[in-house]
Amino acid sequence: MFTGIIEATGKTISLQRKGSDARISIYTGRLDLSDSGIGDSIAVNGVCLTAVSFAADGFEADVSAESLSRTTLGQLKHDSPVNLELAMRPDTRFGGHIVSGHVDGLGKVLDIRPVGESISLRVQLPNELACYVAQKGSVTIDGVSLTVNAVHNHEFEVNIVPHTQQETIIGHYKLGSHVNIEVDIIARYLERMLQCGKIVTGRANSDDSLLEKIHDMMDDGTAVR
Structure with a gap:
């Protein structure tokens, strides 16, 4: 990890x-x-x-x-x-987010725009990964933990501060560069649990399981409140 x-x-x-x-x-x-x-x-x-x-x-x-x-x-x-x-140790700071090192697919750099001393990157996702990236959620680009600033269909934007530009290979990116993308692993597991229709807990068969409620709402198109 x-x-x-x-x-x-x-x-x-x-x-x-x-x-x-x-x-x-x-x-x-x-x-x-x-x-x-x-x-x-x-x-x-x-x-x-x-x-x-x-x-x-x-x-x-x-x-x-x-x-x-x-x-x-x-x-x-x-x-x-x-x-x-x-790999992280149990006695080190957990400064980013949970990263497995299992890349989900390739992204493509569509835009590199200066914003003050930072740069804004716009990256295109494979269609099958778009649903796992959320505004203000986490995403990994070439191993770098980043916060998603905006999402537009199959594209997302992240801000790269000067330190990250200097200490990673992001400063080498050009338009069209392909990058490794790992989506938030929590989103992956949540999807899988919804697919299974239940969560394996002591209340797995309970009618008021939160995931079962979400699953039912997704099926009938009602909003989650």
Whole structure:
């Protein structure tokens, strides 16, 4: 599990294809790997990877065909900049939101607009992800936890403060850049529970289950009050 607070930026050393999979080598820069070991999780541009070997200033990980097809990792080249975050510890601050490192799909940068010293990004979502992004909710872009300022159909806007521009790869974005998107995991689970028609609790069969009420209201088109 991660928080979406980027700890360092690094660079891609190599991406070697191995059949439908790949082995990626990452230079981690100032990221502290002193307490990391083989088998630990490290997020690269928001993608949770398992470290299989370490060097003094980097690590290697295997990338599955699923990750290559669903994320931007397959597009990385030598010296491509990447966001890095180690898996969270129970004794660290939880400064962002719950990030699993399981990317849901690719977004596309449609607009980059200065707003004071910040910039406003407008990002296009895949149609199937649009319902999971809400105004003032959380979304993860390339591993960065961000607050959604506005939603317009299949597009949303976020504000990037100067610190985030400097400490992440967002400052490298251009119009048309593809980015990894992870939606709020709570929205995912809520949808699944509604699909199942009940929540597994001590009151799962109760007529006044909140989720059952919401499910019924969605079915008959009435508003939730």
